[in-house]
Amino acid sequence: MLLEREKELARAEQAVRAAVAGNGSMMAIIGPPGVGKSALLRTLVDAAAPHVRVLRASGTLLEQDFTFGIAQQLFEPLLAGVEKAHWATWFQGAASLVRGMLFGDSCSIGLNRSLRQETILQGLNSLITNLSEDKALLIAVDDLQWADAASLRWLAYLARRLDGARVLVAGAFSEECEASDHTLLREIATSGARTLHPMPLSVGGVRQLISEEFRESCDSEFARACHEVSGGNPASLAEMLHRLRTAGFQPVAAQAGEIHAASQPFLRDRRMFCLGIQPVVVRDLAQAMVVLGDLAEPELISELAGLDSIDYKSAMQTLDHLGLLADGESPRFVHQSVRYAIESEMSTDTRALMHRRAASLLHTVGHPAEHVADQLLQVTSGYDAWEIGVLRAAAGAALERGAVREAARYIRHALLHRPPDSEARGRLLVDLAAAERGFDLAFSVTHIAQAVPMLTSVTERAEAVLWIPPALGVVNQSLSALVQDVAGQFHGRGSAHAQGDLGLRLEARTRCLRIQDAAHLGAAADRLRGFGAAVPVSTGSGRELLAVLTYAATMTGGVTAGEISALVTRILEREPPRAGHAYTTLPLLVQALVLADTAASVTPWLEAMREQAQRQALDGVTALVNAERSMILRASGHMAQAKSIALSVVDNADSAWPEARTLSVWTLAMIALETRDVELGERVIRISPESGDLRVVVAHRMVRGMLDVVRGDLPAALDRFLDSGRQLSRCGWTNAALYPWRVWAAAVNHRLGRVQAAAELADEEHAFARAWGAPSAYGRALRLRGMIAPGEEGIDLLRQAVDVLRRSEDRIELSRTLTLLGRRLAETGSADAEEFISEGMRVARECGVSWAEGDRDSELNGPALRLFAPERGELTKAEETVVAFVLRGWTNQRIADSLGVTRRAIEKSLTSTYRKLGVSGRAALVEELGARNADE
Numbered sequence: 002m003l004l005e006r007e008k009e010l011a012r013a014e015q016a017v018r019a020a021v022a023g024n025g026s027m028m029a030i031i032g033p034p035g036v037g038k039s040a041l042l043r044t045l046v047d048a049a050a051p052h053v054r055v056l057r058a059s060g061t062l063l064e065q066d067f068t069f070g071i072a073q074q075l076f077e078p079l080l081a082g083v084e085k086a087h088w089a090t091w092f093q094g095a096a097s098l099v100r101g102m103l104f105g106d107s108c109s110i111g112l113n114r115s116l117r118q119e120t121i122l123q124g125l126n127s128l129i130t131n132l133s134e135d136k137a138l139l140i141a142v143d144d145l146q147w148a149d150a151a152s153l154r155w156l157a158y159l160a161r162r163l164d165g166a167r168v169l170v171a172g173a174f175s176e177e178c179e180a181s182d183h184t185l186l187r188e189i190a191t192s193g194a195r196t197l198h199p200m201p202l203s204v205g206g207v208r209q210l211i212s213e214e215f216r217e218s219c220d221s222e223f224a225r226a227c228h229e230v231s232g233g234n235p236a237s238l239a240e241m242l243h244r245l246r247t248a249g250f251q252p253v254a255a256q257a258g259e260i261h262a263a264s265q266p267f268l269r270d271r272r273m274f275c276l277g278i279q280p281v282v283v284r285d286l287a288q289a290m291v292v293l294g295d296l297a298e299p300e301l302i303s304e305l306a307g308l309d310s311i312d313y314k315s316a317m318q319t320l321d322h323l324g325l326l327a328d329g330e331s332p333r334f335v336h337q338s339v340r341y342a343i344e345s346e347m348s349t350d351t352r353a354l355m356h357r358r359a360a361s362l363l364h365t366v367g368h369p370a371e372h373v374a375d376q377l378l379q380v381t382s383g384y385d386a387w388e389i390g391v392l393r394a395a396a397g398a399a400l401e402r403g404a405v406r407e408a409a410r411y412i413r414h415a416l417l418h419r420p421p422d423s424e425a426r427g428r429l430l431v432d433l434a435a436a437e438r439g440f441d442l443a444f445s446v447t448h449i450a451q452a453v454p455m456l457t458s459v460t461e462r463a464e465a466v467l468w469i470p471p472a473l474g475v476v477n478q479s480l481s482a483l484v485q486d487v488a489g490q491f492h493g494r495g496s497a498h499a500q501g502d503l504g505l506r507l508e509a510r511t512r513c514l515r516i517q518d519a520a521h522l523g524a525a526a527d528r529l530r531g532f533g534a535a536v537p538v539s540t541g542s543g544r545e546l547l548a549v550l551t552y553a554a555t556m557t558g559g560v561t562a563g564e565i566s567a568l569v570t571r572i573l574e575r576e577p578p579r580a581g582h583a584y585t586t587l588p589l590l591v592q593a594l595v596l597a598d599t600a601a602s603v604t605p606w607l608e609a610m611r612e613q614a615q616r617q618a619l620d621g622v623t624a625l626v627n628a629e630r631s632m633i634l635r636a637s638g639h640m641a642q643a644k645s646i647a648l649s650v651v652d653n654a655d656s657a658w659p660e661a662r663t664l665s666v667w668t669l670a671m672i673a674l675e676t677r678d679v680e681l682g683e684r685v686i687r688i689s690p691e692s693g694d695l696r697v698v699v700a701h702r703m704v705r706g707m708l709d710v711v712r713g714d715l716p717a718a719l720d721r722f723l724d725s726g727r728q729l730s731r732c733g734w735t736n737a738a739l740y741p742w743r744v745w746a747a748a749v750n751h752r753l754g755r756v757q758a759a760a761e762l763a764d765e766e767h768a769f770a771r772a773w774g775a776p777s778a779y780g781r782a783l784r785l786r787g788m789i790a791p792g793e794e795g796i797d798l799l800r801q802a803v804d805v806l807r808r809s810e811d812r813i814e815l816s817r818t819l820t821l822l823g824r825r826l827a828e829t830g831s832a833d834a835e836e837f838i839s840e841g842m843r844v845a846r847e848c849g850v851s852w853a854e855g856d857r858d859s860e861l862n863g864p865a866l867r868l869f870a871p872e873r874g875e876l877t878k879a880e881e882t883v884v885a886f887v888l889r890g891w892t893n894q895r896i897a898d899s900l901g902v903t904r905r906a907i908e909k910s911l912t913s914t915y916r917k918l919g920v921s922g923r924a925a926l927v928e929e930l931g932a933r934n935a936d937e
Contacts, residue, residue: 003044004235005206006037009197013045016169016195021052021137025163027156027194029145030173033322035236037199038173039143045171046141053137053169054079060147060174069102071142071152072125076103079132091131099124118151122158129159129168137167145174146186153185160192183280201233210235214242232324282308286316287325290332291343292355296363296372297332305359353380360388370394374411383418389425396432403580403617405439412436427455431465438468438584439619442657446473446480453483463491463503470584471513472660476694481514505542509586512549516556517695519733525553526560536568544572545586552589555596558736562597562775569594570602578609583622588660591629596738598775600633601810607633618905621661624654628664635668636777638812638848641868644672644681649915651688652923663694670700674707674741675813676866682708695732699725699740706745710861715749722746737769738778744785748862751789763789777814780806784818787825788863796825803837816844817863820852876914883910888927 003010009030016028030038046055058074080088080103092100098120132138142148142156159170174186190196202210208224231238289306290297303313320326327333334340344352360376364387374395377388384392392415399408412433419426430452438445446469456462466484474481488507512528515521529536529550537543551568554560569590576587591607594600607626614622628650634643647665654661666685673682682704706721725742729735737743747762763786770782780802787798799822806815823838845851852864876884886896893911897904915926 003037003040004209005202006041006044006199009041009199010044010048012195012197013041013171014048016171017045017049017053017137017139020139020167020169023165023167025133025166025168026170027160027163027189027192028169028171028197029190029194030171030197030199031176031190032199033234034175035234036201037235038175040235041197041199042141042143042171042173046139049139049169053139054132055139055141056132058140058142058148060142060144060149062147065147065149067149068151069121069149069155071148072155073103075140075142076128091128093131095120095124095127096131097124099128118154122155125155126159126162130166133167138169140168140170142170142172145172145189146176150182150185153182153189157185157188157192160189160194202228202235202238203233204228207231207233207238210238211242214239215246280316280319282306282312283316283319286313287320287343288347288351288355289359290334291340291347292352292359292376294340296368299332301359301362301366302332304362305355349381353382356380360391364391369398371398371407371411378410378414384415389415389429393429393432396436400436403439403613403619405436405617405619408436409433409440422455424455424457427452427465428461430455431461431468434465434468438470439617439622442470442473442621442655446470446477446657450480450483453487459487459490459494460503462487463507467503467506467510468584469510470660471510471586472588472663473657474510474514475516476659484510485514502540502542505537505540505546509542509546509549512546512553513586513589516549516553517693517732517734519731522553522557522733523559525550526557529554529560536571538571538575541576544576547572548586548589552586552593555593556734556736556739558738558769558773562599562738562773562778565593566597566599569597569599573603573606578606578613580610580614580617580619580622582610583614583619583625588625588629591632592664595632595636596736596775596778598636598738598777598809598811600636604630604633615905621655621658624650624658624661625664628654628661628668631668632664635671637810638814638816638844638850640672640675640813640866641849643668644868645915647672659694662688663697667696667700670704673704674745676868677707677711679708679711695728695734699728699742702728703740703742703745710745710749715753719746719749719753722749735769736773736778737766737782738773738775741781744781745862747785747789752861756789759789760786776805776809777811780809780811780818781814784814784821784863787818788821796822796829799825812844812848813850813866816841816848816850817852817866819844821863876917880910880914880917883907884914884926887911887923 013028016026019026030041032038046057049055056075056079058071060071064070080091088100102121102124129138129140145153145156148156156170156172159168163170172189176183176186204221204225207228208219208221211219211224211227227238227241231241285306286302286308289302293301293305299313303310306313306316308316317326317332325335325339327335347355356376356379360373360380363376364373370391373391377384377392380388392411396408396411396415399405399411412429416426416429416433419429430448434445434448434452437448449465449468453462453465456465466487469480469484474484484507488511491507492504512521512525516525529547536547538547547568551565551572555565572590576582582588591600591603594603607630611623611626611630614626627646631643631647631650634640634646647668650661650665651669654665656662666688669681669685669688672678673685685704686701702721702725706718706725709715709718709721722742722745725740726746729740729742743762743766747759747766750756750762751759763782767779767782767786770778773779783798783802783805787795787802789795790798799818802818803815803822806818809815819837819841823834823836823841826837827834842852849868851867853867882900883896886899891899893904893907897907900907911923911926918926
């Protein structure tokens with residue numbers, strides 16, 4: 002039973018009666034797909050069949066090119082079921098001319114080939130008249146839009162000649178579908194025809210249909226939701242109800258939101274079917290919208306689709322009528338699934354061609370390079386020169402905003418089909434390396450090494466090697482040789498080039514690579530002194546060179562800590578806190594400030610840099626900055642926090658970032674020496690990378706010496722401390738602030754009874770430290786002499802040490818010296834003793850440490866430090882969830898994918914967890930919680 006079609010059926014029955022009475026007409030049933038045109042036509046045929054002779058046909062896309070295919074569909078079934086004796090009557094007169102055309106009689110073949118179109122139309126019209134002589138005739142044609150053009154022309158011809166005939170021609174078609182000839186369809190619909198426009202069902206009609214489908218009453222909310230989803234289209238509604246019933250939905254219990262969600266796949270399929278039967282201009286417009294995506298604007302879409310303003314407006318109205326467009330002024334699809342479905346129907350060649358055309362169009366109208374490049378990424382064939390330029394420009398823009406992975410993606414596509422070993426390929430490899438070093442430093446330097454031989458210009462080769470971080474060149478001999486070779490070629494061109502920005506940067510890199518060479522170290526210090534007051538702090542290249550020269554001067558101790566601190570402050574005032582500092586020589590400045598005992602001032606600069614690196618997901622840069630932070634925290638006495646950060650870095654840092662591990666190892670070694678922590682010392686030895694970096698080598702040896710002391714092997718410990726000093730001296734690293742090897746060696750000598758040797762070492766330490774002038778190093782040297790010297794002399798030296806250390810950032814050294822002074826005063830019965838001891842304890846507590854209580858005779862270098870265990874905080878539910886995944890061995894990325902968040906969110910959650918639980922990193926977290934769970 003048809004719902005809500007009473008008016009249409011009444012008009013159809015009226016037309017049938019009129020035809021029986023000899024008042025023939027054309028009736029057009031027009032509406033969108035699924036609205037019920039075919040059902041209405043079938044009902045009309047069934048109702049009229051007892052009273053008229055019925056001829057039926059249906060247009061199909063596959064038979065659009067079959068000339069007069071509809072005519073043959075109409076007549077063949079009728080003539081096949083009657084004796085040929087009737088044919089003479091039906092094919093008399095002009096109708097005889099089309100007999101051969103319809104049935105292929107051999108006697109008529111020759112005639113058929115020569116028939117003119119006008120003759121055929123007259124013959125078919127005569128045949129219709131003959132058929133209606135004895136009984137009224139109903140010609141019913143469904144999907145008329147897909148009828149072949151010849152049949153449409155005949156029906157339009159017939160429609161104008163039905164007056165007085167006992168014939169009703171009823172045709173159903175959709176004006177929104179692709180048609181063989183829209184002009185003929187409009188002619189049929191407007192040639193005095195009766196037109197029926199079946200409308201979508203109302204909510205009441207939908208409710209009635211649902212009740213019949215489910216065989217039970219329908220909830221009004223359910224009906225309203227179904228009406229909203231289907232738009233009242235009967236075919237859409239029927240199919241949707243079938244799917245809902247299959248999925249177990251009931252017409253009472255289901256919620257509107259559930260219906261909408263469950264219907265999305267169906268809606269997409271239905272809309273795609275409707276789109277597939279639209280005219281080419283509509284499909285082209287939809288494809289243009291898919292290709293342009295968020296950049297879709299009317300002018301761009303119509304240009305890409307090749308439509309004029311009239312066709313564009315008509316096609317857009319069709320898309321809107323089909324329910325494919327979202328509300329709003331900008332052309333957008335109603336759901337992403339529609340876009341994906343349209344895209345999946347496009348062939349690979351079509352997509353590539355349209356994306357290339359879209360790229361050219363966007364480039365022409367002045368869109369940003371990244372918009373154009375996003376289109377080019379969809380092109381699979383080789384690129385033209387201008388397209389390569391766009392991809393490189395897009396990569397540069399992406400780098401500027403920190404989107405390093407996007408930049409690399411642009412360049413990788415630009416590399417497609419580039420000739421091997423060509424200079425163009427070399428330039429692109431340099432661009433790729435620039436992007437990759439933000440997330441894959443190992444691949445980055447590999448691509449630089451590949452690119453340099455392809456570049457013919459010395460300048461380009463020089464610019465290329467500057468993408469190699471200096472710290473990586475220090476530990477990689479092949480990279481070091483590459484940088485020095487290119488620098489030699491560049492500087493060989495003359496002093497003018499050497500003094501330019503590029504020349505200064507290359508000089509900085511080569512000097513950094515030779516920082517462990519005593520001869521070059523001295524030359525670097527001379528170079529710094531040669532600037533005088535005109536140090537080049539105004540340019541980035543000048544600051545990068547000054548960073549190396551400053552560090553070299555710091556290692557030699559050839560200038561004072563105050564001079565170094567003042568120079569570094571001038572440099573950092575001009576140097577913005579950018580994540581890119583990690584790839585230059587600038588990290589050396591932080592180390593210089595630590596040794597100068599003025600590192601606290603650089604903390605805000607580092608924090609800003611760390612935030613920037615984290616926003617850009619630059620894990621390697623973040624690791625290096627954290628390693629620098631751990632150095633500063635240790636230097637200021639915050640041992641527990643410094644230890645936690647440094648351990649986290651060595652546990653998680655990429656091997657391509659050796660500087661991050663080196664600085665962390667140095668920090669942990671200093672903490673192990675301060676605390677005489679055997680476990681930490683052994684861990685430092687295990688995690689120390691196999692490196693020629695002197696900082697790691699000496700840290701390793703110093704820690705082994707401390708372990709020998711704890712184990713009671715003082716001679717072995719003394720050998721290690723003295724050997725550390727010899728290694729440092731051979732490289733020209735004579736600054737007493739770098740490693741306290743003389744302090745430990747003097748203390749061991751003193752314990753062994755070698756008082757004179759101990760005093761000589763203490764005096765040497767004092768001389769170097771006083772010349773350097775950093776309060777921490779000088780105060781430590783005074784404290785050492787005070788420990789060794791007896792009586793009032795020792796107490797006086799300790800008092801001097803306290804006075805110096807009050808100006809120091811090293812609160813731990815101040816606390817140790819206060820405690821030692823208090824003890825010595827207590828031995829003399831001084832009333833001031835308790836005051837100094839109490840102050841020492843207070844300062845220690847403020848730093849989160851305490852001094853171990855035990856046999857003071859076993860103390861070697863003053864009291865041993867003990868770190869407080871940090872207070873454990875309660876984990877949030879989200880943090881507990883992440884921890885559970887970690888204990889199962891999941892990676893951060895896998896956890897992020899499972900929870901639907903970013904990897905950065907997981908990293909932040911874990912950082913908070915480490916802090917709350919007082920563990921150093923993932924490995925320690927698994928170790929502690931795994932053991933705790935096992936105990937429980």
